[in-house]
Amino acid sequence: MCGIVGLFLKDRALEPHLGALLSDMLVTMTDRGPDSAGIAIYGAPDPVRAKLTVQSPHPGRDFENLEHDLGAAIGDKVEVVVKDSHAVIGVDPEWLGVARAVLASIRPDVRVMSSGETIEIYKETGLPKDVVGRFDIRAMGGTHGIGHTRMATESAVTTLGAHPFSTGADQCLVHNGSLSNHNNLRRELVREGMTFETENDSEVAAAYLTAEMARGKNLGQALDGAVKDLDGFFTFVVGTRSGFGVLRDAIACKPAVMAETDQYVAFGSEYRALVNLPGIETARIWEPEPATVYFWEHEKAA
Numbered sequence: 001m002c003g004i005v006g007l008f009l010k011d012r013a014l015e016p017h018l019g020a021l022l023s024d025m026l027v028t029m030t031d032r033g034p035d036s037a038g039i040a041i042y043g044a045p046d047p048v049r050a051k052l053t054v055q056s057p058h059p060g061r062d063f064e065n066l067e068h069d070l071g072a073a074i075g076d077k078v079e080v081v082v083k084d085s086h087a088v089i090g091v092d093p094e095w096l097g098v099a100r101a102v103l104a105s106i107r108p109d110v111r112v113m114s115s116g117e118t119i120e121i122y123k124e125t126g127l128p129k130d131v132v133g134r135f136d137i138r139a140m141g142g143t144h145g146i147g148h149t150r151m152a153t154e155s156a157v158t159t160l161g162a163h164p165f166s167t168g169a170d171q172c173l174v175h176n177g178s179l180s181n182h183n184n185l186r187r188e189l190v191r192e193g194m195t196f197e198t199e200n201d202s203e204v205a206a207a208y209l210t211a212e213m214a215r216g217k218n219l220g221q222a223l224d225g226a227v228k229d230l231d232g233f234f235t236f237v238v239g240t241r242s243g244f245g246v247l248r249d250a251i252a253c254k255p256a257v258m259a260e261t262d263q264y265v266a267f268g269s270e271y272r273a274l275v276n277l278p279g280i281e282t283a284r285i286w287e288p289e290p291a292t293v294y295f296w297e298h299e300k301a302a
């Protein structure tokens, strides 16, 4: 099992409601995966701030004075907004890489959930209702977002093993299924310089797409490659700064349903995730075809 939801907004009037809509969709999928839950939200880009979303098992200790300590270490202003076990660190885009390296040395227990201009990822063990509540996801606005509730198959039930996985700036992937060639692929990607946080198969799929996009492919082209290079079962929903993609393997035994209106494109593992979306009664509803790439992009941010 595992439950996936995704929402890509076309109508800006819905943007303030993204977090609430996605939260409700994800909670509907709770019985598909009780182990952990997570949500990626793509917000409005801020031209002067990039952000790292980080997690700590000891948030009180690690986040206290973090703004001061990190700012002093990199010699530039940083902003830290703490949300329960996560914190969003705002930093000048030029200092993002340095801030990440410094963070690893001054707060070794802190883990990076995502980095980029627009993405924030919140994920923890536990049920969707508790995870969306802890991080106040319902109050968040944004342009698109992806959620996942996990029933673990390939790696431990931990915060880092929760989906979405993010292996590149403003990129994320969620997965329902299990890959059969992830160990070989991981070794190849490590040889190319990628690093991994977990033994999870889905993290390998995320890193594969990151590596393909680093070679110059767009998300749609990278997903085309995944059909050929990834073995096993998968329904993937993936996000980039401006894009939203869906891909199922050639057998497509993991469920998926999509809906599109003038206002949004929505994904659910099951139709019940979509029933409360505005205008769903008149939406175009379909089951994504096996081995077929579906891909949308916000022109304004392309």
Ligand SMILES: NC(=O)CC[C@H](N)C(=O)O
Pocket: 001, 002, 150, 151, 152, 153, 154, 155, 161, 175, 176, 177, 178, 179, 200, 201, 202
């Ligand atoms: N049940 C699933 O679809 C699991 C997804 C993935 N293989 C994981 O272990 O996280």
